[in-house]
Amino acid sequence: MVGLVLAAAVVGLVLGDAWLWAAVEWSSPAYAKFYARGGFDPPTVVALLVAAPVKAALLWLILRAPAPGPLDRRAKALRRLLYLAVAYTLVLWGPIALLPDAVDTAFQLALWTAIDVLYLLVIRWRSRMLRAAAGVMFAVELAGMADELLDELDLPELGPGGVVEPVLILGGVAATVITVVGQRRDGRWSRGTQAAGWLSVGVYALVIPLNFLPGGISIGSLPMLVIMDAVGLVNTVWIAATARELPAEGRPADLPPARRRVIRVSVAAVAVLPIIALIHPEQTPRLTYTGWSADCHDRPGFGDLKPAERDAVFLCLARSTDGGVPPMFPDSLSDQGILASGRALCRAKDRDEQKAILTRAGSARPAWGADPWDLVYVCPEIVGATHPELLRSTTEAEAANTDYIAEENAKCHDPWPRTKGVVQATAKYFLFADGDHGYLVHDPGDEAVAEAAEQAMDRVYDDSALIGVADSAALIGHVEDVADLCLTVKAFRTAPPRRTAGWDQVNEVPITSRSGRLTVPEMGEDGEVGAGAPMPNLAIAGKGRYRLRVYVRIGDAGEEHLVAVFPGASRKRLKLKP
Structure with a gap:
């Protein structure tokens, strides 16, 4: 039996990898194709040839006859x-x-x-x-x-x-x-x-x-x-x-x-x-994280990490392929090499120097350079000097964001302080700079509101008013290339006075509430777009048709909008000013 095992190993060496695997590992040749579709490398072949006599000797010990008695x-x-x-x-x-x-x-x-x-x-x-x-x-x-x-x-x-x-x-x-x-x-x-x-x-x-x-x-x-x-x-x-x-x-x-x-x-x-x-020399690449590591999907705040954890997060980000983009550094580069290159990127004077560093490191996207919010984990003393906000913990960042929103809201004032609506609110509406068409007044309870919002977006540039309307949604565009604007919304039981003096544009359009709600989107917990304060339900008469009057002006404080909503069955679009 032992001789048969050794003979099978010799025959397997002649016939090919699959049979060598079967002779030494005592399993189906199909497993060899599973482990190495392109054939075995020299270390694996050597390991199999060494294992064959070892397993044969152990098999001889196993098959010895039982002791009499x-x-x-x-x-x-x-x-x-x-x-x-x-x-x-x-x-x-x-x-x-x-x-x-x-x-x-x-x-x-x-x-x-x-x-x-x-x-x-x-x-x-x-x-x-x-x-x-x-x-x-x-x-x-x-x-x-x-x-x-x-x-x-x-x-x-x-x-x-x-x-x-x-x-x-x-x-x-x-x-x-x-x-x-x-x-x-x-x-x-x-x-x-x-x-x-x-x-x-x-x-x-x-x-x-x-x-x-x-x-x-x-x-x-x-x-x-x-x-x-x-x-x-x-x-x-x-x-x-x-x-x-x-x-x-x-x-x-x-x-x-x-x-x-x-x-x-x-x-x-x-x-x-x-x-x-298993102990490799220091020059051998040591790989802790890859672009597919589960931990790489989260980005903890710098202030939430212990000093010993910061390098690991940078390694994670540097090898990440999240979103289908190529990684900053290749997986073949060792941890030590990535950290050294990361610190060199921190000291780079401009994007061209960063590009040269990434090219030497074998990056698939050297022209992209590296951003401060990635580099902060390996050189906080350098990044923190120009971007102190990146050193905050999650709690500190949330508190700072809350304070910022409160400060921005305080800069906005009610343009009709003496004309009170049944419900009303004034807040800063935050937009992506040059990236948002405007803000919605819509019925969030309408099942077809998403389709209506798309239609309103398609129509917003149909005329100079920059107001696109489609049933239960109205998209109101901004005049200037702004990142935010002051917004006041008010709901009335009847049409308020027109009062166009002091405004650059005044337009009135129809809108429908199918669920008894009309409102403006608020900024979510993780969002960067929306109203900075809670917005009321403007459909104060319940389900039905309403009129939406929009006042727009640009002054020293920036762009300012006033939205007045009141019941009305008319389907006409009115340009009240200019």
Whole structure:
């Protein structure tokens, strides 16, 4: 059997990557195409060729004949179950994988529940405390399997995965440790079997940090996957050796001292060398974030971050492809390189110098340069000197924005202070500079208001009045290229006096309220457009037709609008001034 494995590896090397994978990994050649569609790179081929003799040697240890000697009923049951666990690892996992995942998990849970119970009964622990501790550790190990089964069945799990999973994994490691201790106290198992048990612990000690390190063992690291698959057979060797040496009589002789030293070195190598292999020299690119990282979708305020977190946010933004735009820096550039280039961008005198820095760094968009709100995370002392607002926390920014809106609202005054409306309001209406057509007076409860607003926008430039009307929506344009204007709205029960003196334009148009509401959009929590104060419902007579009179003038305080709304059935457009 061992020779067959080695021969298959040689044949696989001749026939191609897929067959080499099948010979060494003992799985379908189709998996090779899944892991590497373009073929294996040299490190993966080397890892497979090294793994082949290692797995062959471990397979020889697994397939050794059971030791002769009498066994009682419990020991016989334990031996059979242990060999079933070995068969599952080597062969049965394939057909069982064709079944639903829950079946596989339930099978393993049942198998290891029986094995752990028999461990407690068969092993001579020689200490009640040790047996009790073993029972607790076995229970934790089985709880981990049960939690996985609950997950497969879409049932409530034992707790948050980030907390429960590490505890349960460590419980499994502790169960292995205490079983090996029990074997030593029992006395029937050889030092070689105990060494295999400690090697299993070493494999656990290797796998756990690899799985919990950033990035873990990714499917892109094929050599590491091959190595871990070969090393994982050590646990199967221990299980098989435990079953083989169950008879109390005819205990194998202890290993000679030289072989014991080799085993100790092997344990240390399994636990330490792969970890050392993961430590790269400093010049190797170290990648923390990519443009697809989930954390890159949020932009925390500079003042909300601890100093140690600011570099990570800049790395996130520098590699972000949010919105389909190319990243500032390529993913191939290391963290160190991006941070160094970012600080150089802070010191650049103009966009041309920024373009040169980005070009050297391999940016796909060097002509765009870099903006202060991105660079603030790596050089706050430079950006903060000219943009102190970028140093604020979210709370500080919200407070500053609230104060700013209040100050802007205070600059606007009611142009008809003696003519009170049934409802009225005066506020600054904020627009995107040169980007907004104007502001809406609309019925937000009308199901067709979105379509009406689009039609009103299409009609706003039909005449010099800059008022587009479509049923329940009126879009009122601004005269100058402004970012904001003073707006007063008033609702009357009857038509107010015209009072055109002092105004540049006065126009009157029809509008309809289908839900009994007419209002002006307010600035939202995250928005930059809208009225800076709450706007009232101007449809004071409920559903029906209304007249909308718009007064516009430009003075020292900027552009000022007055909107008067009152009931009226006329559909005429009136130009009252000029």
